[in-house]
Amino acid sequence: MGKVNSITSPAPKGGVSYKQISIEYENMPVILKPVYTGICGTDRGIVNGALQFAYCPPGYSDLALGHESICKVVSAKSNEFGIRSGDLVVPQVRRPGKCLNCATGRSDNCSDGDKHEAGITGMHGFMREEFGDYPEYLLKVSSDSIREVGVLTEPLKNVEKAFEVYEVASRRSISTDRFGSLSEKRAIVIGTGSEAFLYALKCRDYGFQTLITNRHPVDDLKMKFLDAAGVEFFDYTKEHRDSKGWDLVIDTSGDPGTILRFLRKTNNNGNIILFGTNGKAPATGIDGQDIDYIIERNIFLIGSVDGARVHYERALQDLERWNAQYGDRLKSLITHRFSPQDTSVFTKKDPLEIKSVIDWSM
Numbered sequence: 001m002g003k004v005n006s007i008t009s010p011a012p013k014g015g016v017s018y019k020q021i022s023i024e025y026e027n028m029p030v031i032l033k034p035v036y037t038g039i040c041g042t043d044r045g046i047v048n049g050a051l052q053f054a055y056c057p058p059g060y061s062d063l064a065l066g067h068e069s070i071c072k073v074v075s076a077k078s079n080e081f082g083i084r085s086g087d088l089v090v091p092q093v094r095r096p097g098k099c100l101n102c103a104t105g106r107s108d109n110c111s112d113g114d115k116h117e118a119g120i121t122g123m124h125g126f127m128r129e130e131f132g133d134y135p136e137y138l139l140k141v142s143s144d145s146i147r148e149v150g151v152l153t154e155p156l157k158n159v160e161k162a163f164e165v166y167e168v169a170s171r172r173s174i175s176t177d178r179f180g181s182l183s184e185k186r187a188i189v190i191g192t193g194s195e196a197f198l199y200a201l202k203c204r205d206y207g208f209q210t211l212i213t214n215r216h217p218v219d220d221l222k223m224k225f226l227d228a229a230g231v232e233f234f235d236y237t238k239e240h241r242d243s244k245g246w247d248l249v250i251d252t253s254g255d256p257g258t259i260l261r262f263l264r265k266t267n268n269n270g271n272i273i274l275f276g277t278n279g280k281a282p283a284t285g286i287d288g289q290d291i292d293y294i295i296e297r298n299i300f301l302i303g304s305v306d307g308a309r310v311h312y313e314r315a316l317q318d319l320e321r322w323n324a325q326y327g328d329r330l331k332s333l334i335t336h337r338f339s340p341q342d343t344s345v346f347t348k349k350d351p352l353e354i355k356s357v358i359d360w361s362m
């Protein structure tokens with residue numbers, strides 16, 4: 001049994017430690033070491049005991065955390081899927097169950113919930129000094145230039161999948177403007193975390209006039225990046241920018257009151273992507289006029305989770321392109337670096353954080 005240092009939590013009880021746990025991995029076809037692992041709200045939710053759906057693999061009282069990662073291949077038994085030792089790879093988080101969607105590579109659309117997620121539900125995650133995996137779940141990173149920002153592949157694949165759903169939803173009417181583009185169409189992203197930034201960049205790629213909003217101001221570093229990307233920030237508690245309405249609303253907050261506020265300003269044939277989750281957000285009132293508003297304007301509400309292999313591939317392509325376009329600005333999304341031993345990052349969040357990562361070389 002391989003004893004390796006891992007960042008673990010006795011899910012779903014909550015808590016976090018950096019310690020050795022025994023997980024057999026030596027006979028797996030590919031052996032990996034993490035380069036960077038990202039921290040997100042899900043990891044913090046598991047650590048503070050708020051995510052009751054998190055659980056340990058059978059026979060374990062600890063769950064190795066970590067689902068956002070970029071890893072180095074230590075060894076590969078065969079060269080299946082072109083994976084060779086020395087490669088940088090991103091492992092997929094979700095692993096298929098037995099339903100038809102899972103059986104055809106779309107566990108992101110699992111129809112019975114019988115799937116597993118690394119570092120979250122019944123499968124050890126990637127915050128381990130060394131671990132094993134199967135080549136079919138590894139996405140090869142073709143350029144060393146995205147060694148750092150490659151850790152954003154996993155959060156970005158969610159964005160890629162959501163936009164795939166948006167493409168389907170927007171086909172029901174003419175969604176472009178009088179120039180056949182989206183330059184006169186307005187997208188609003190609610191929230192200013194890393195996932196919101198990635199959604200805003202994608203909106204800009206599509207050509208939307210893109211605004212990002214929160215209920216507090218953002219710091220200089222964030223403002224500089226938003227300027228470079230052509231994204232406008234406003235504080236919705238102080239300013240209103242919805243006189244022209246919204247054609248695409250993307251929520252990363254999970255707050256019903258905020259979502260409803262922007263829903264009420266959504267244009268005809270508009271799309272609303274719900275991505276953020278917050279089980280502790282307060283309830284809000286929705287009345288008959290809201291239902292009438294949604295119906296009369298053909299508003300499409302989209303819930304979207306996770307992404308498939310194809311979305312990881314698109315995320316890697318976008319990161320390479322954005323890296324060329326934005327350079328150090330893109331790298332500035334990674335605001336904090338921690339050593340694996342320093343687990344304080346799971347219980348504290350710096351207000352200036354966009355993305356915190358664990359640097360496994362520290």
Ligand SMILES: [Zn+2]
Nearest residue numbers: 097099102110
């Ligand atoms: Zn399934």
